[in-house]
Amino acid sequence: MTTDVPRSRMNAILLGRPPFVLRRRRVTEISFAIAGAVVMIAGMAFATREHFRFVGLPLGGVGLFVFLFGILQVVRPPKLMLEPAGLHYSILGIHRSWPWQTVSSFRVAHIRSGEAIVFDVAYPDRSGTFAIPAFFSMRPGPLADLLNDARSQWIDENYTRGAHASAVGASPSVD
Numbered sequence: 535m536t537t538d539v540p541r542s543r544m545n546a547i548l549l550g551r552p553p554f555v556l557r558r559r560r561v562t563e564i565s566f567a568i569a570g571a572v573v574m575i576a577g578m579a580f581a582t583r584e585h586f587r588f589v590g591l592p593l594g595g596v597g598l599f600v601f602l603f604g605i606l607q608v609v610r611p612p613k614l615m616l617e618p619a620g621l622h623y624s625i626l627g628i629h630r631s632w633p634w635q636t637v638s639s640f641r642v643a644h645i646r647s648g649e650a651i652v653f654d655v656a657y658p659d660r661s662g663t664f665a666i667p668a669f670f671s672m673r674p675g676p677l678a679d680l681l682n683d684a685r686s687q688w689i690d691e692n693y694t695r696g697a698h699a700s701a702v703g704a705s706p707s708v709d
Contacts, residue, residue, distance in 0.1 A: 553617035554684070556670040556677070563607035570601025614670055618688045621681070623666055632664075634689045640681035642674040649674045651681065 577594025612625040620633040636655055643652040643665065650665040651674060668674035 552688075553615050555616075556614040556672055557611050558607075558669050559671055560608070560611070562669070563604055563611060566604030566607055567601055568604070570597050570599070570604050573597030574601055612667075612669070614666065616681070616684045621684075625667075634685045637685060640678045640685070642668065642678050651678055653681070 574594050574597030577590045577592070577597050580590030581594055583590070606626065610624075610627060613623070615622040618634075620631055621637060622629065622631045624630070632655060636657055638654050638656070640651060640653045643650050645665070649668040651668050652663060652665045655662055655664050668677065670677060672680065
C-alpha cells in the first residue's frame, strides 16, 4: 500500500504541466537502422557472387526495407501524448485521438509479441477495446496507472470547468 502513495504523487507531478509526451527510446530506432544497413551490405556482398545472387538480392531488399523503417522511426518516432483534452497516439504517421470521456480502464495485457496497454473505448454508436504497444520510455504497469490517473484528473477538471461555465451562462469548452 505504501508504494501507491509515491506513485500517485509522482503521477500528479508528471500531469501538473501538460502536455505530457512519451516516446520510445532512440536506441531502438537507431538499432533498426544499423541492423538494416548491416543486412543490406551483407546482401550486396552476396549479390556480387554469381552463385549467391538469388540470396543476395532478396537479402539486400529486406535490409533496405529495415534500414528505411529505422530511419523513418528516427525521424518520426512513435509518440503518446497526454493532455487535458484527451489521449493522442501516433506511429508511422498514423494519428489516433480519444477524448478522456470515451476511454476507460487502462491495463496491461500480455500479447504474443510482448506487453500492451489495453483500454476500453466507448462512443455513443459503438464501443470496443484498443491496444497500444508498451514500448515507451515508461514501464507498462506505471504507464497504465499514469493513464488512469490522467483520465480521472482531467475528466474531473473538464467536468468542473463545464459545470462552472454552464452556471455562468457560457458554453463549456475543453482545452
